[in-house]
Amino acid sequence: MGATTLAPDAPLPTDAPTLRAMGRELLTELQKLRAESAELKTKLDAALKHRFGRRSERRTPPPVPTTEKPPPKRDDHGRSPLPEHLERREIVHDLTEAERLCPCCGRSRACIGEQSAEQRDLEPAQFIVLRTIKRSYACRHCDPEVVPAEQRIQTAGPAQVGPIAKGLCGPGLLAHAVTAKFAAHTPVHRLAGQLARSGVTIASSTLGDWLFRASELLTPLYELMHTRVLPSRVIHGDDTGVKLRAPGSTRTTKAHLWAYIGDADYPYVLFDFTKGYTADGPTRFLKVTRATSRRTHWPSTKELYGEDKVKHACCSAHARRKFVAASDAGDERAAKALELSASCTLSSGRCRRCCRRRTARWLGSSAVNARSNGAYCDNAMPSPCGTTCRSGLRNRSRVRCRSRRWGRPSGMPRTTGSR
Template sequence: MARIGEDVSERLDAVPAQLRVLVTRRPKYACRRCSAAVAQAHAPEHVVPGGLPTEALIAQVMVAKFGDHLPFYRQAEIYTRQGITLDRATLGNWVGRACFHLRPIVDHLRESLKGADRVFMDETRAPVLDPGRRKTKTGYFWAIVSDDRGHGGTSPPVVMFHYAPGRGAVHALRFLDGYRGQFVQCDGYEAYDKLTKVDRTEGPWTLVHCWTHARRRFVKRLEKDGSPIAEEALRQIAELYAIEKTVRGAAPDVRLAIRRQLSAPIVAAFRPWLEAQLSRIPKSSKLAEDIRYTLARWPGLTRFLEDGRLELDTNPVENQIRKIALTRKNALFAGHEVGTENWAMLASLIANCKMSDVDPVRYLAETLRALLDGHPKSRIDELMPWNFAPASSLAA
């Protein structure tokens, strides 16, 4: 029979993850004719001296927990299915040692963020085990983000997480110390108000409030009470977002011109409408509370009409802090405060990799190797996620 063609079909298959043993041999040499010292190549530095894991395995463990939200005990179960016995304490020890080596990267990341014109800021709970009381105590992760992509900026987006034992303004002030920008985009949490009274060389911070937080209140009222006032408020806010969608990524002056032409009239009419509705409804109602919340933050909500670099909401930081919440949901709590600080450090590095479209496993593995090999501190910027170029022969 003569071949007249063929049919080709493709199917997606799964190959189980493989663990391998890397063997390092270091021959010893001696001269038979003299008493010279024995010559041998130096042993390479490892994250765990004399230990089992390579940098790639430690990177996989770190990203699995802080990027893919798999607690150590679940990872230990996965390794057991593959015939490798690793308890969660061992995995935690590896991660702690890696964090020691990665600290210069995180410190430089923080310094890079301090030059941003404006930052987004938010906080979320961080339960920490309190052994003496046999229960958990509540700390907080504070997130600071710089993201200029909304107005066509070329600076790389940066996110930094910090751990603090509380939620007070003192922590926000401490984490923002040294920042040279003017604007902080945040929610309506009252602790941020103290930023406007800070004595800085650059002057007090200017707060830019979030339309998403105001919108959520009206969404809740519509869902619970079917309020027509809430429905109309949402319609007007939606008009602002529709305009904003058309200027996403445009230059600041273009954004500002369109906002003043199209958004400003909506905003100008929205406030008196809210005030009129407030006078018609019971002062003790939830809807009245929501309207008062919006009106009390009106200067911050309308600041986007004054500067094209500003955004309508704090979504860039909320999108980042949501990942912390997912890890928290699965891990329940951190074992101690040092572990929580390591959590913040690794979540920062992994989030920056994702924002820069970099594989976090490869980045952490090769960065750890570079640090162990003595990468000079004067060139630490080369190891930032946005400058990462895989050195591995397996690079795509």
């Protein structure tokens, strides 16, 4: 008879072997229940944190003991000098001829100095009307019945006036609308209200049509950026779900905006729009490249990767998230992985700052002048910071040593792809 089948008030066996067997069975059952309780508690804590806790995964590193005194803090108080590139308009306050006379002797007083003060000011936008006049000239000596009009008459100026055919917006107003919508993230109806306060009434639908036409004008630039971002060693990609409503329909469907970012050699950011969640969009965008794509691996995009195709690079943020969850659950082994992740992030930040400084020095060096004169050298442009900068060289040996000790993570490509 097993220990789990006995009733609480049932008499216990009297022989020792049976009691020892029942004790072992009870200990096994107790250990199993404790493991299940710990697992359920971990899942409950994770669910409560996901529902009510903060979503930030930032970790506070432990304080490093040091004997050096911290550098003195910079005093940021006080007024900073105004930029020198701004236009200066002088407003001079002077005395009249009568005010210059001395009240004692009646003679004219001499100027002994002046006091000046500078202030920032802003001139509000001023709307103007561009009236384009195209004059036509015709030859009056030729016979209209013999010479065609295409040869007798010539009109000056381009065939299309303005950036949009038959549109009422000039290039400056169109650029302002595009900048306000996509750089300042101003909704179209708010932009229409801002223009209305200046005395110009433009419907929100008209502004939307202008933005759509502006996107058509920028299509050649988008295609050029597309061809330049594909040779990147690593292309970062991710998507965001957006609501899509078809014209004439009140219901919305879920569409996706895909973002693609090139590496340091091709620092371009491109977006692609798809109505579905399949691999058709990424396959179409990356159809002519064999570079490495760093993105989340979804089952719907598994046919995107393979031999002679795009190589898949694992996302370190998603991998780190698992260690954060393990650390929150009390697993002490995750601390080492989080420490290594913080070290890699610090090294990456140093590499980016070093690369920006080297690029700034390169832009101010004679290499730019040599390139403008036609004597461009391939070694003039700084290389990617991951292979040449001091931060990359300083941390490369440590990362390689740990990689040999722990092995290569599963799913991580051995090469970074061809350019």
